[in-house]
Structures are given as structure tokens and as C-alpha cells.
Amino acid sequence: MTQKDDFDLREFLPYLLNQAAEISSQSFQRTYKGRYGMLRTEWRVLFHLAIYERMTAKDICEKAIMHKTKVSRAVQRLEQRRYLQRKPDEKDRRHEWLTLTSQGRAVYEDLRAHAQQHDQVLMQKLSTEEITVLRRALNALSQP
């Protein structure tokens, strides 16, 4: 198993990004899955609603870059657990406004604290300067 090719996978950005994303998500995944049986799609929707307060499913799709069926099903499950409420728009009844319940906000607060802790741990692997550049670069790469 010796390397032959001049092409190095560890230079290929989509591969590297995926690897880093996968590994750095694992510990946080254990938290939201272990404590609330939540899926990745669900914490993402929960966090978006906590941060933006009031969104439609469409808004979430755009912000979180998730497909509408993923969002739809995440919303269903969060509603079943009474973490959010739906309210149809008066003017245009195709839209539904989503907001967190107080229970949903409580779950968010708990998970957010954990998220920040996980982030601290991750950042210990990097220098301050690396963190700054990394964030900037990731934001640049996130623009489609």
C-alpha cells in the first residue's frame, strides 16, 4: 500500500472538506442524538428557527441549503415533539410561519451550549490566525 500517483487526495478540497466535516461533526452528533434523539436535519432547522425567530420552510431551505423534503420532514418531527408551531400566513396561505415553542427554545439553549463547547475543543487544534482564515475561506466556499 504505497502511494504511486502524483495526485494527492489530501489536496483535493471536496475530499478534505468532507473528511473534516464528518469528523468534527461526530462529537456534536452524539450530543443531539443522545440527548434528544434528533437528526442532523432537525438540529439545523431548530437552530435556524432559534436564531431567526420566524421563518417559512422555504426560508430554511435557502439559508441552510437543504432540500425542501428534508426540511418538511424535519419540521414534522420537531412539531410532533412540540418543539415548534406552524401558523399559516393570512395573506398567502401557501406559506407557513414556523416558530419555536418554549420547549423548543429550551432544547436549543441546551444544544447551543454544547455546540459552543464542541467548537472550543475543535479550535484547540488550530491557531487563532488559522481559525480566522479558515472561517473566511469556508464562508467563501459556501457561496454557490
Added chain:
Amino acid sequence: MTQKDDFDLREFLPYLLNQAAEISSQSFQRTYKGRYGMLRTEWRVLFHLAIYERMTAKDICEKAIMHKTKVSRAVQRLEQRRYLQRKPDEKDRRHEWLTLTSQGRAVYEDLRAHAQQHDQVLMQKLSTEEITVLRRALNALSQP
């Protein structure tokens, strides 16, 4: 839909990483999916075999940080398409050595060229210095 919280999702590394990984993978995905109907797990296995020439499934699991069932299924499909061959180890018949066929290598060469092009496009979004730091940081974060 105005931001409320002091916690910014766009600072949370697992989220940012995932977003960047997702978006920057999309164009390459269209390539391997469109041209060869391959899945993410499959191009990863293919690339590993092309680069390291001769590996067992276990080796791939470790290098690519993929679960053994994912590798097992990717290997099956690559074998069906005659992109790789299996050969049991003489000394220890629990191990199977995997190598690409010439057809598999041809597919790899084609995909590699595309991968490099995609990488070029991605890198245009970043400065040389950002690229260096980004690669270093991603490698650091990829250590579990």
C-alpha cells in the same frame, strides 16, 4: 426573519465545514454521477485504489475513514462494473487484496482530470495563502 441570537451559526465549525463540503462537492458529484452513475463512496474507493494500487477493504476503511459496510458495498458495485478485482490473500484468507482493472484505471484517470479542474475552480475563490492555511487546518481537523 431577522437575526436575534448572539450565537452565529456561521461561526460554528461543524456547520460551516458541512456547508462548504456540501456545496463544493456538488459540481464534482454531477461529474461522477453523470458520467458513471457512481456514488460518493464509490469514487472514494476507486481513488484510493488508484493511488495506493493494492489495498484490503480494511486499509480503505482506515485511510478514507469510512465504515466497513460502506466500503463493502462500494467494492461490490465497483466489482460488478469490472472496475476492480479481488484476490484472497494466500497466507490469511480473511484478507482480500483489491486492485483496479485497466478499465477502472481509465475511469480514474478521467475522473481525476475532472477533479483537478473542479479544484482549480474552487481555489479561485481563495488566495494562495488562504489555500495553504485551509489545507493545513482541514488536515488538523481531520485527525480524530
Added chain:
DNA sequence: TGGTAATAGTTGAAAATGTAACTAACAACC
């Protein structure tokens, strides 16, 4: 006004993934 197109969101079936249990081969220890 009526008919067509567009939009928000849901649903069902197929594909992919995750989890745990399984087989087969070897190792180690008594």
C-alpha cells in the same frame, strides 16, 4: 374572467445508509 403557469409544501416509492448480528478464517491459550 378563465385558463395556464408558478410556488409552498407534502407524500410515496426507490435508493442509500446505519446498526447489529452474522460467517469464515485465524490466533492464543490452557
Added chain:
DNA sequence: GGTTGTTAGTTACATTTTCAACTATTACCA
């Protein structure tokens, strides 16, 4: 040498995701 433990890899089943088709509502425009 036989029992027990490990390891490489596969399989079965449950859970998620994807894709396409669907409903319901509004917009557009002749």
C-alpha cells in the same frame, strides 16, 4: 487439540434520503 477470542468482511433489517409526482394556493395574462 479443543475452546475461546479476534479479525475481515458480508448480510439483514430499520432508518434516512432522494426523486418524482402530487395537492393546494396564488400569480399572470390574454
